Amino acid sequence: MQKSNYIRLKQAIPVLAYLVANVLILFVRGVFWDDWAFYENPEGIRQILTGVGAPWRIGFHLSMLNLSHFLGIDMVLPYRILIFIIGLLNVLLFRAILKYWNLNKEIIFYSTLLYAVWPLGYAHIEMCCFVYQVGLLLQLTSILLFHFYNENKRLYIIPLFACSQFLATMFLNSSIVLWLGYLFVYTYKDIIIPDSFKNTISYIFNKTRLYNFLWFIPCIVLFAIKSIFWHPQEIYATEAYNEITLKSLILLPLNILFSFTNTIRALFTQFTGILSSKLLLLVALLVLSAFWLVFRKGPFDGQKKKITSKTLIIFVLLFLSAIGAYVAIGKIPEFDTMDDRHGIFIPFVLVTFVALLINYVVKGQKWRRMIFVLCVSVSMTYSFSQYIKFIYYSHQNDAIVSMFKNTPMPQGNVIVAETEFNTLSNFYTWAGLYKIATGYQDKCFMMVNVGKFFDQKEYLIERYNQKDATPGEPSIGIFINDEAKQYAKTLLRECYYRINSTKYREALQAEFDIRVEFFDKKYND
Structure with a gap:
């Protein structure tokens, strides 16, 4: 040279x-x-x-x-x-x-x-x-x-x-x-x-x-x-x-x-x-x-x-x-x-x-x-x-939105439990994802480890995408579990997102385990 x-x-x-x-x-x-x-x-x-x-x-x-x-x-x-x-x-x-x-x-x-x-x-x-x-x-x-x-x-x-x-x-x-x-x-x-x-x-x-x-x-x-x-x-x-x-x-x-x-x-x-x-x-x-x-x-x-x-x-x-x-x-x-x-x-x-x-x-x-x-x-x-890691969290958000779109939600507030790998979520993360999926702001979300936000009216506002929620105990539980972030799999999923939407949805279902439980048993049937 x-x-x-x-x-x-x-x-x-x-x-x-x-x-x-x-x-x-x-x-x-x-x-x-x-x-x-x-x-x-x-x-x-x-x-x-x-x-x-x-x-x-x-x-x-x-x-x-x-x-x-x-x-x-x-x-x-x-x-x-x-x-x-x-x-x-x-x-x-x-x-x-x-x-x-x-x-x-x-x-x-x-x-x-x-x-x-x-x-x-x-x-x-x-x-x-x-x-x-x-x-x-x-x-x-x-x-x-x-x-x-x-x-x-x-x-x-x-x-x-x-x-x-x-x-x-x-x-x-x-x-x-x-x-x-x-x-x-x-x-x-x-x-x-x-x-x-x-x-x-x-x-x-x-x-x-x-x-x-x-x-x-x-x-x-x-x-x-x-x-x-x-x-x-x-x-x-x-x-x-x-x-x-x-x-x-x-x-x-x-x-x-x-x-x-x-x-x-x-x-x-x-x-x-x-x-x-x-x-x-x-x-x-x-x-x-x-x-x-x-x-x-x-x-x-x-x-x-x-x-x-x-x-x-x-x-x-x-x-x-x-x-x-x-x-x-x-x-x-x-x-x-x-x-x-x-x-x-x-x-x-x-x-x-x-x-x-x-x-x-x-x-x-x-x-x-x-x-x-x-x-x-x-x-x-x-x-x-x-x-x-941020691309991974983008995929996690997509999985949560998909869950909200495909799971009918009755009236009531929500408590969320996540695995230790989910470090970027908070209550208004879930409220925002719920709004994207449904267009509604009628639920108050709280994380299992941060205290009782569902009875504090100052959080039920437009800023937190919860303006139509009603204070009260949660009646819905969401449990999300995933594996430790694997970089190669994350990049592969992102490729699927760009070129094959069907493969991408399948990959999301395989990676993220999201369970919804209703505390009123009649909704679990």
Whole structure:
């Protein structure tokens, strides 16, 4: 391979890796978690977004709903396509930002590659969490515009930055803390440690450096507007939604520690997760082989980057900036759950430190390359596995809808018992599926392990697809049992869905065992 062609291929590899790792998002059809308050539910959209203090988002989500109706497609599809595109843009922005730091080509390349294949988690696939991805895109855009201005001093960049940062903060409030931390670290990254007290003070309060904090003004403006006009309402106001409380302040040190340990555990989970399936292990080996064939030639110049005490301080400060807004209100990132949205900025900080650590600790360039290729292959395969799980849950939803369509349901509320493998269901999941199947909202659903929702009238509303239900004890029991998720079988069923609907229905019946029992014996005959 000619050197010029190899260089072009190497530059394209992070993009190609992202596409391969995340293309399955376009095949995920299911509706999960709080999306049941959004899915084909204009009133639910209004109630949720007014409640959380973000009424300006209502128009956007209603526009997405109208667009799906106009195109004649499922409401979730435009969201999944946009999330896929936004993720790709984030990779390109991330690589551009790294070039403004004092990093060698090897670290920039592998940091970008790790960022491209880092498992995006569960929450990013949700319609209700779409704003997180938009906010991340806008925040990375703002950071890049900040660097553009410092490099070129073009005045037209300032209003572009102001708009981008203002919108980033609107879509993702935690951008305030991330941007402040990034601004502080970048402004003082060249400070000499240790130095005399006088020199340190003069460096910190240098007029030119202090001017950098004017770039924080859009965040202050948005925070003021939000504090005056956009407040949580109803149940969200009662629960002090997204507010700093005395309890969250007391637990702040523990929450920071848990956030860090959860992040480290997520790294190791990627390695152990692929060992749970022969298919995933095979995919990992194939990806590993492909990357090794590409990287075995045309090595980097072998330059190593030393990790100093300043490097560690920068990492700690940026990590605290990434999680600060969340731990301050008592929210800890939990990867492989819906709470992974609280760690949306962690990959932005973590992957470069991982690349620096490998570059510094591992001496031989060949060994470094091998470790990087292994990490990338595992992350890509783990991303692949997460999407297969969502496809599996899409199939489960189809099986439940089919059951509701084919099982006459008498009047009465419903209690649901699931196996341990069903981790994404809640009472409004079942209410939403029942509404899709029958068009009715006349039953109150409750899960066997979460308490008595059937006697609480605040849950019998349009938002939860239960507005016509009557409070009362359940008279219908639904029991769903399935096998542990098998990745090969899930992909085969998805192929059936695309090409053979009869085979697909048969496969659903074989995979999911759903039993309905009526507590009044006359309905069981």
